Amino acid sequence: MLSSNRRKLLDVFRAADGKLVSGQEIADALECSRTAVWKHIEELKKAGFEIEAKRGSGYSIQPSEELFTEEMLYFRAKTEFIGQQVAFYKEVASTQIIAHQLVGEGAVDGTVVIADQQTAGKGRLARPWDSQKGTGIWMSTILRPNIPMQQVPQLTFIASLAVAEAIDNVTGLDAQIKWPNDLYIDKRKVCGVLTEMQAEAERVHAIIIGTGINVNQLEFPEELRDKATSLAILAGKTISRGALYGEIVVQLEKYYQLFLDQGFAPIKLLWEARAIPFQEKIVAKTLQGEIRGTVKGISDEGVLIVRDAVGVEHAIFSADISLG
């Protein structure tokens, strides 16, 4: 975790939004001498920040496209609480496992765990998730809303909505949501969302939203090639993971706040507008068998409503969906 001084220094530059900050402003914020300011700036440079110094007027930081460190991720998060505590790892088994541990240790609302590589990344229903080094955004966000257990699936929709919008804003690509938790572009998967919780029988302690995004992979393992792709392949250029991360936490906080203020209704409308087009024929593979039909929408509990050929509506709690 970042030192208090480092946080204050980054706060000053983050608030300036790329504009010049005078040495005196920094000295005031850190309650230190001008000489100490110079040392702090040198340390930031060593940490990989590109700092422009203008004699007599101050310093400015342009976020480095490449840099993907705890400090840069903190600097990128222009939010009130999501990402204001960030734990970055070069390599972990799974950010979800770390997040579960941090919940036990009392991690605050909005804490983000993020890794450059996962050796045992996991998807929905304990499936493995491919998370190669340096190519994607593998993150887990801890939220502590005061909601009953039954509403927890709604957080999956908030997260997929937020990530879809962040992808659009940063890359210009149009991400669509496939119920319950995947983002697709051009019929290939670019992102999965996994919502887990720790709860008592009566009360939710914490929700952990895992988000895996394929950003800069240029190749996929044989068995994924038809199903998965990356933003870089689709956009034809490298995408800054830092910039995308910064946009994700902003969008996530925006929609989460909307949910806390106004409930699930507005989220549901926005989500449905981004969902893979309704009226299309789908096949839902459930534990009980296959259901074929057209998607009518989602319920307030996040259940998928499918109408079959003879007009019967089915409520689907858990399934794999494919276009039929």
Add this chain to the structure above:
Amino acid sequence: MLSSNRRKLLDVFRAADGKLVSGQEIADALECSRTAVWKHIEELKKAGFEIEAKRGSGYSIQPSEELFTEEMLYFRAKTEFIGQQVAFYKEVASTQIIAHQLVGEGAVDGTVVIADQQTAGKGRLARPWDSQKGTGIWMSTILRPNIPMQQVPQLTFIASLAVAEAIDNVTGLDAQIKWPNDLYIDKRKVCGVLTEMQAEAERVHAIIIGTGINVNQLEFPEELRDKATSLAILAGKTISRGALYGEIVVQLEKYYQLFLDQGFAPIKLLWEARAIPFQEKIVAKTLQGEIRGTVKGISDEGVLIVRDAVGVEHAIFSADISLG
């Protein structure tokens, strides 16, 4: 965790149930020489086991009443899976926190975390739980049933039923259950059960049942004196925590297996028979206000049904109950 050899050695004595075991039987089980058997027996003695050796016929172990160690707890657990993996700590913040971490690391069904002292024991709704050194049973049991989230509260009833029966069997005291999670004897609390879970929006990964039992305290802090008591105070003698633990895991496995085989219906009947007498007037303090009436029963979701003075039935999901 115990070494494989130590487990095998304890398995042999556990199966013998206090009867003599020949040196050859031990040598066969551990695939070792008779000289090595002698060394193993010496090590068990050092670990605090009371071993009787009969020249020419073998060894026997009588469980020591006092001994409360990982090895003795393993030796006490005459079960198929609950307690067959046991992690014992002299002191932890909370066994629930450790259990959550072990779930992340893939702990198997039936793993027990147990401590001689908790420095930050927790009760329901994040309330602190007093757990002085060496006086109680503070344990967390990890279960991995394949059930939907809605059924998780049922595990609280299984656990309180099992612990009540174990207390009866070991001490002769008559423990009654107060919805949702407390055991009372003579109108004072002796045990609390806390059911937590890790789950996906669609799927339960693990349920962690925390159980705190006041066994050998002779005094309680001022503020608890009217509300809490211990089995030793009630029985007028020291109770073997090891013996009680051994009975708890047996009863817990029995009722959990009954639940897996036959569902919640038989558990519900047994639970209601042990519940603080129905027809008595109670006050339920909920977040929405107070409800006064008589308890009619529990629903399949673990909801308490209370009928008020004018005959209206209330479904209570979360409340503090007192006799009115």
